[in-house]
Amino acid sequence: MTDDDADTLAALADRRGAERAVYQPAEDSRLLAEAAVDHARGRTLEVGTGSGWVAERIATETTATVVASDPNPAACQEARDREVPAVRADLVAPFRANSLDTVAFNPPYLPTDPDNEWDDWMERALSGGESGRAVIDPFVDTVGRVLRPDGVVLLLVSSLTGFETVVDHAERNGFAATTVCQESYPFETLSVLRLTLDN
């Protein structure tokens, strides 16, 4: 990583409120919320809910029944404070097969130098490892199990993570991918992918 890259990541981390213990709503959260309000239905899980803001918007602006998960206990508490039921979980591991109509996820995706990780909850909320896909890949590998056959995954993807690589990985897992919204920002382009099981 060059010094310029490190500066870019530091600026992004700063913009995302890295001084706090729980990731607070930012541009990526807003884009995912807009997509989810349009596409979420039925039993809906927001993975990695952070502050619970996206989950709360889905719960208040759609007819979906929403549950949120996060590995961070402080994030689960914030979601619960917004009256969203919360579960401490590793991605979709404790959810039953074929139980969810919608799964929304704004993953940690910033590519991070392994020598420069800071190993706390905010790092967990931001860092996608060296590739940026250290959390996205296991999510895409496992989310098909919990999805109902006509279910929908809404996944926030940054250009920093390699958009085409994520789409290819989803297709190898049996998903059809379409882009439902996209916005460009100073350091990245954010997209929300809609993944459906390609039966």
Place this chain on the structure above:
Amino acid sequence: MKESLMEILCDPLDKSELELEVEERDGEEIIEGRLIGTVTGEEYPIEDGIPNLLPPDMRDD
């Protein structure tokens, strides 16, 4: 957690069913208790209304 959440939860280790033990309840809401893997026997605590279903090797961090 609401008891109705049991419909979508499973043991994160082997995806088998969970058994609910309630210690403190507030109407529909389970405040304190535990979820127990019916096959693994693993215990997952419910504290302040939040079930901790992290696999054992990811807990306490």
